[in-house]
Amino acid sequence: MSTLSELTSMTWANFADKPVLETGATVFAFLAATRISRLGGNHPLLNPTLLAIILISLGLEATHIPYDVYLRGADVIHFMLGPAVVLLAVPLFRQRAVIRASARLIAVGLAVGLPVGVLSAVGIAWALGASSQTILSLTPKSVTAGIAVGISEQIGGLQTLTIVLVIMTGITGAVLGPIIARLARIDDPRVVGLTMGIASHGIGTARALQISEVAGAFSGLGMGLNGVLTAILLPLIFRLL
Amino acid sequence: MLEQIARVLCWLCVGEIAARSGLLPFPAPVTGLMLLYAELSVRGKLPDDLGILADRLLQFLGMLFVPAGVGVIAYLDVLKTEAMPILTAVIGGTAITLFVTMVVVNRLGIAIAKSHEPESGQLEGAAGDVNS
Numbered sequence: 001m002s003t004l005s006e007l008t009s010m011t012w013a014n015f016a017d018k019p020v021l022e023t024g025a026t027v028f029a030f031l032a033a034t035r036i037s038r039l040g041g042n043h044p045l046l047n048p049t050l051l052a053i054i055l056i057s058l059g060l061e062a063t064h065i066p067y068d069v070y071l072r073g074a075d076v077i078h079f080m081l082g083p084a085v086v087l088l089a090v091p092l093f094r095q096r097a098v099i100r101a102s103a104r105l106i107a108v109g110l111a112v113g114l115p116v117g118v119l120s121a122v123g124i125a126w127a128l129g130a131s132s133q134t135i136l137s138l139t140p141k142s143v144t145a146g147i148a149v150g151i152s153e154q155i156g157g158l159q160t161l162t163i164v165l166v167i168m169t170g171i172t173g174a175v176l177g178p179i180i181a182r183l184a185r186i187d188d189p190r191v192v193g194l195t196m197g198i199a200s201h202g203i204g205t206a207r208a209l210q211i212s213e214v215a216g217a218f219s220g221l222g223m224g225l226n227g228v229l230t231a232i233l234l235p236l237i238f239r240l241l
Numbered sequence: 242m243l244e245q246i247a248r249v250l251c252w253l254c255v256g257e258i259a260a261r262s263g264l265l266p267f268p269a270p271v272t273g274l275m276l277l278y279a280e281l282s283v284r285g286k287l288p289d290d291l292g293i294l295a296d297r298l299l300q301f302l303g304m305l306f307v308p309a310g311v312g313v314i315a316y317l318d319v320l321k322t323e324a325m326p327i328l329t330a331v332i333g334g335t336a337i338t339l340f341v342t343m344v345v346v347n348r349l350g351i352a353i354a355k356s357h358e359p360e361s362g363q364l365e366g367a368a369g370d371v372n373s
Binding site: 117150 | 267271304305306308314319333336337338340342343344346347349
């Protein structure tokens with residue numbers, strides 16, 4: 001993650017410039033996006049992160065503020081992503097009893113979902129002639145965004161493209177997850193939740209929580225473990241290639 | 242609380258050093274996550290303040306991606322010219338992943354339930370505890 005280098009290259013002078021405007025705008029945009037999402041019954045298509053990104057982009061376009069000026073100001077928020085990902089250890093630790101109790105189910109879910117998730121996306125994109133930059137950015141698409149940007153950077157993808165692809169994947173999984181479960185006649189909340197977490201990270205988990213508490217817990221687990229495992233495996237595989 | 246913030250930044254720092262020195266190829270925050278998990282496992286319990294810190298920060302995790310996500314406006318051309326492969330890979334790939342994983346894991350779940358009935362009851366109970 002480039003946060004540390006960005007932070008160290010930043011002098012106190014430009015830190016004090018006025019990050020208040022950019023930080024404030026980001027918080028307000030996200031708050032507004034959350035409200036809009038709630039008005040729409042928290043429908044996965046009304047993803048607050050995506051709405052906030054659109055709002056800020058429109059704002060930058062309208063005010064002719066270049067992106068790097070905005071990012072310099074909003075770097076305080078961007079920096080928090082690192083500590084937030086470290087803190088994902090806490091929900092995983094809280095669920096250690098579930099991990100132990102359903103170890104086999106979870107292990108099989110990861111052994112199938114992780115490679116199928118990566119290879120299906122990479123395979124389709126490659127077959128349809130996507131550029132290598134796009135394919136690399138697409139590789140960690142099923143991983144929670146905080147971890148996915150780190151993976152994308154490690155393997156040479158574009159962080160910002162990865163974030164948007166990750167959100168698109170999350171929305172797809174949240175919408176399709178319950179539909180596919182119904183088509184395949186699967187009603188075990190552990191299976192549906194775990195799979196939605198592995199395939200579509202936090203956005204899928206938010207949807208799984210609406211199905212049931214058990215589905216939500218397993219989805220959170222699938223998301224966390226899939227994120228950590230993908231972050232370990234992908235860079236190692238790319239190092240060997 | 243300050244102690245917990247220091248703990249998180251400390252593990253993140255170790256992760257950053259490991260990543261920058263080329264010692265570990267993983268993203269720094271993921272190394273930090275694993276180290277924090279290992280520390281909690283050794284301690285055997287979660288400090289209250291750390292739990293509160295995690296709940297508060299993770300509540301608006303979605304906001305933390307916004308600044309980096311806005312950067313995509315520089316790549317709108319890429320998204321437009323490669324819209325077809327990107328959308329097919331994202332939607333098709335996710336649908337395949339969901340279907341294959343659900344079917345395989347469900348088979349296993351049925352097999353486990355058949356081999357010894359009590360386990361699935363136990364599992365549900367455990368999941369309920371964790372979520373409450």
